[in-house]
Amino acid sequence: MSKPRLTYFDGRGFAEVSRLALSAAKIEYDDIYLRTRDEFLQLITDGKLMFKQVPLLEIDGQNLIGSECILRYICNKGNLQGKPEDQTKIEMLSMGARDMLKAGFSGAKFQATPEKEEEMLQNAGKQSKERYLPVFEKVLGESKSGFLVGDSLTMADLMFFDSVSYVNDLSQIQPLLADFPNCKRFIEHFSSQPGIKEYLASPRRHPPPSDEYVQGVRKVLSPPSS
Ligand SMILES: N[C@@H](CCC(=O)N[C@@H](CS)C(=O)NCC(=O)O)C(=O)O
CATH class of the missing domain: 1.20.1050.10 (Glutathione S-transferase Yfyf (Class Pi); Chain A, domain 2)
Structure with missing residues (x-):
């Protein structure tokens, strides 16, 4: 089974709660950071983004979208669902x-x-x-x-x-x-x-958004002006 892939920008945003959940559940995954508009459009062309939005979690042969849906899936898989x-x-x-x-x-x-x-x-x-x-x-x-x-x-x-x-x-x-x-x-x-401590101390944990981060997100999401 291949490692789950979480696709988003290189910041917290809508993906962060899933990163926290994957860490708490000790599920190994890869962060895929979107850097260009072409990468984003390719995901849409490939039919991976149901509503043309990220985050996307590729896991167990599925393309999951919607941060809350992704979170619930990880909580169920990782026994974090509570009684x-x-x-x-x-x-x-x-x-x-x-x-x-x-x-x-x-x-x-x-x-x-x-x-x-x-x-x-x-x-x-x-x-x-x-x-x-x-x-x-x-x-x-x-x-x-x-x-x-x-x-x-x-x-x-x-x-x-x-x-x-x-x-x-x-x-x-x-x-x-x-x-x-x-x-x-x-x-x-x-x-x-456990799991959270290591994640928060790692370079995968991002600070709150900076101006550079905002520019990067805009570059990916905004259609080029004609
Ligand atoms: N309800 C979605 C919202 C996700 C969302 O708004 N993603 C933004 C990036 S932060 C996006 O992909 N926007 C592209 C667009 O709407 O065209 C979720 O919770 O995951």
Whole structure:
């Protein structure tokens, strides 16, 4: 059986939660970084991208697309799905974590001006502080295992780490974590998990997006202007 291949850009984006899941599940895989528009168009021509979007995970003879679908597949394969009776809680917390991320931590860099980038980042920080982090803080305060649900790592932890690590890594909004000590402890606890620890220390773990990263993504996704 060939090694799974995860195709995306050389940054976190929509692929990062799957990289975290593959690492936690100790599934070896190759990162394939898109560098040119032709590489992207070739995947479409080959019929590998159902909705003409990446990430793409080639695994077990299938072309999986959709970051949440990919994540669930890896969690099922890697025994990270949690107990059947915990599924609703796992889903709700996962969706909250995903919405927190969508507020704009990663999207801010793609704004037209530095002022708009800062505005989006500050808004995302404000929403996290008021709506999302208080919930995760409370849930983690009640957890005996240090994980969000039950006694083992699940999709909810993967999605929450993907979101909260942006807050931790972006100096402009990092101070807001001071009000959320359980979330800070969670970052440490999650970061020390087998598979995750090695991944986070490796060059495969990317920082939040830079200007160069944004240019690279635009080069691949934007049709050439005529
Ligand atoms: N719902 C999809 C969204 C993926 C997505 O928007 N991918 C972007 C790159 S970050 C893309 O491929 N865009 C190309 C396009 O929409 O034409 C997911 O969660 O994977």
